[in-house]
Amino acid sequence: MDHDVYDGDVYDGEVYDGVRASAVYNGMAATELHGVAWQKSRHSNSQGSCVEFARLPGGDVAVRNSRFPDGPALVYTRAEIEAMLLGVKDGEFDHLIAS
Numbered sequence: 540m541d542h543d544v545y546d547g548d549v550y551d552g553e554v555y556d557g558v559r560a561s562a563v564y565n566g567m568a569a570t571e572l573h574g575v576a577w578q579k580s581r582h583s584n585s586q587g588s589c590v591e592f593a594r595l596p597g598g599d600v601a602v603r604n605s606r607f608p609d610g611p612a613l614v615y616t617r618a619e620i621e622a623m624l625l626g627v628k629d630g631e632f633d634h635l636i637a638s
Contacts, residue, residue: 569603569612579605592620 575593583589589605593612600620601612615623626632 565613565615566611567614568609569601570609572601572612575601577603577605577608 572593572595575595577591577593579589579591583605587606591603591605591608593601593603595601595614598617599614600617601614603612604610
């Protein structure tokens, strides 16, 4: 996944200043993503060990750590998220949590 560095304004809740989220340097402050609804799995625990996702205008998806809601958010295209979800469903990442 190659992402270009973006020198302009970050996402301001309405537009990307003409640049798609996938072209934004992949590590922006989640606080800059105004008006998005963050969602986590119902399987998340109460200690805050959660990965949260938010759909962005245009269909891209932001990902953040729920323990650091003001921290960085990574932004991926719909195709990137779809490939990851299909891999998860197929068990391709089960080894990451194996004991």
